[in-house]
Amino acid sequence: MRLFTPEAMRAADAQAVELGYPSLLLMEAAGRAVAEAARAAWPEAESYAVVAGKGNNGGDGLVAARWLHLWGREVRVYAPEGHRGDAALARAALAAHLEIEPLEAVDLREADVVVDALFGTGLTRPLEGAWAELAERINAADRPVVAVDVPSGLPYAPHVRADLTVALAGLKPDHVFYPGRSACGRIQLAPIGLPPALLEPRELPELLDPETMRALLPSRPGHAHKGSVGRVLVVGGAAEYTGAPALAALGAYRAGAGLVTVAYPSDARVDPPLEAVRLPVSRWQDARLFEAKAEALAVGMGGGSGGGAAARAALKLKKPTVLDADALYPEVVKAYAAAAVPTVITPHPGEAARLLETGVGTVVQDPLGSACELARRFRTTAVLKGGPTVLCEPGRAAVNTTGNPAMATGGAGDVLSGAIAAFLAAGLAPWDAARLGVYLHGLAGDHLGRIGLTAHELAEALPVVREKLELGYLRPYWEAGLLSPR
Numbered sequence: 001m002r003l004f005t006p007e008a009m010r011a012a013d014a015q016a017v018e019l020g021y022p023s024l025l026l027m028e029a030a031g032r033a034v035a036e037a038a039r040a041a042w043p044e045a046e047s048y049a050v051v052a053g054k055g056n057n058g059g060d061g062l063v064a065a066r067w068l069h070l071w072g073r074e075v076r077v078y079a080p081e082g083h084r085g086d087a088a089l090a091r092a093a094l095a096a097h098l099e100i101e102p103l104e105a106v107d108l109r110e111a112d113v114v115v116d117a118l119f120g121t122g123l124t125r126p127l128e129g130a131w132a133e134l135a136e137r138i139n140a141a142d143r144p145v146v147a148v149d150v151p152s153g154l155p156y157a158p159h160v161r162a163d164l165t166v167a168l169a170g171l172k173p174d175h176v177f178y179p180g181r182s183a184c185g186r187i188q189l190a191p192i193g194l195p196p197a198l199l200e201p202r203e204l205p206e207l208l209d210p211e212t213m214r215a216l217l218p219s220r221p222g223h224a225h226k227g228s229v230g231r232v233l234v235v236g237g238a239a240e241y242t243g244a245p246a247l248a249a250l251g252a253y254r255a256g257a258g259l260v261t262v263a264y265p266s267d268a269r270v271d272p273p274l275e276a277v278r279l280p281v282s283r284w285q286d287a288r289l290f291e292a293k294a295e296a297l298a299v300g301m302g303g304g305s306g307g308g309a310a311a312r313a314a315l316k317l318k319k320p321t322v323l324d325a326d327a328l329y330p331e332v333v334k335a336y337a338a339a340a341v342p343t344v345i346t347p348h349p350g351e352a353a354r355l356l357e358t359g360v361g362t363v364v365q366d367p368l369g370s371a372c373e374l375a376r377r378f379r380t381t382a383v384l385k386g387g388p389t390v391l392c393e394p395g396r397a398a399v400n401t402t403g404n405p406a407m408a409t410g411g412a413g414d415v416l417s418g419a420i421a422a423f424l425a426a427g428l429a430p431w432d433a434a435r436l437g438v439y440l441h442g443l444a445g446d447h448l449g450r451i452g453l454t455a456h457e458l459a460e461a462l463p464v465v466r467e468k469l470e471l472g473y474l475r476p477y478w479e480a481g482l483l484s485p486r
């Protein structure tokens, strides 16, 4: 599954038409899918109000109105004049059954459900005047709202707030990024007949789904031993951050590492898990660091002001490395790129801004663009943490579909770095280790769910959700009937 920009969606649509697929069939499938989704979501509803706009989103609404009417529901339809193309045909088909009232007559008092078909992906600017007023009225009516494709007005304000959004053909940024996502309510993806080949353009970001992630899980052969399934060296810790390396070690073990060694300054009271090998060093150039048995490293967590020095020392091992927190300085990450060491960097927006020498606001406003700039500038796999976490490496990008705001808690990032390092150590390429680590970590957060969860619990939940994934129990959130994780 890919994340479609409105332009990419239009391009797929146009390609289907070029291949000979009649565009009216797409609109018919879209409108009917909306009607079916509304009927399934509110089976008791008898009366509907369909508020349609002047473009194809409105056309979809007119098709939905016809089907709801044919199924015996009470339907009032409000739409402006002047539809063109397929929307005009949808209007003609509806007009054979029902009177279409002007938008000035909108009355939502008798409606059990409101269908919002004002604007979809063709919106080019914020709603104003009468259009803005209509969106506000839909919200004020306090009725269940089903949005056609996207809640009208997004990504700007004002916009409709829906209970159910029927995403047509593919998911778009407002179904995935905030604030759009919180205005969508439940999200249901409706295939409308586009040929599957048009729905997987490789240049668009991938939305992580359970099936793809399951295929990445490293296998555990019967003759496995602790030295054969991936050993991780965690390098970090400082006087004031003693928990971070311990949580990274726990994350690595809970993601399946065979052996974890934790190297930390001997004057810091780091307390690694009982199962870890301890490597207190009085200086980062200690020879024992370079002899540590590990196939991958997690570096920088809780490193404080010594994080850069720790990362420079760890670079000498020349092993695949996750760079986090106090290792995330431009000169450090550039040194790894220059040494051609495979890296995954895991910044939060503040650290990403530091690396890109820009403001946090810029990063938050365009997470995908920022992650891709990090990947390009530092020749690395970039994991930009957030809601949702996005990933990029030169030539490809992905958006995570698991996780929730309860995971905004101290130490959660350390667990993630440890988990990604465990997958690197198991032999996965940086892109696969990063995607799998991020996906499982979010899944652990969704499994725990409640605000107040701790990083420690996140690590503990990793084997539980891994098993669910392995057994094929999971479905992507956009499949019918599933709640989007906020």
Ligand SMILES: NC(=O)C1=CN([C@@H]2O[C@H](COP(=O)(O)OP(=O)(O)OC[C@H]3O[C@@H](n4cnc5c(N)ncnc54)[C@H](OP(=O)(O)O)[C@@H]3O)[C@@H](O)[C@H]2O)[C@@H](O)CC1
Residues within 6 Å of the ligand: 009, 010, 012, 013, 026, 027, 030, 053, 054, 055, 056, 057, 058, 059, 060, 118, 119, 120, 121, 122, 123, 124, 125, 126, 127, 128, 131, 148, 149, 150, 168, 169, 192
């Ligand atoms: N595979 C697919 O993708 C399929 C997509 N389908 C559907 O098509 C939808 C996209 O349809 P669309 O392109 O006609 O755009 P839509 O959102 O109806 O609005 C366009 C109109 O709004 C206007 N306008 C813009 N901003 C405005 C503003 N602020 N305030 C006022 N007016 C504004 C703009 O004109 P403008 O004023 O900019 O000249 C234009 O007249 C998509 O979401 C899906 O529902 C399906 O039918 C089948 C297959």
Ligand SMILES: [K+]
Residues within 6 Å of the ligand: 057, 116, 117, 118, 119, 120, 147, 148, 149, 150, 151, 152
């Ligand atoms: K809409």
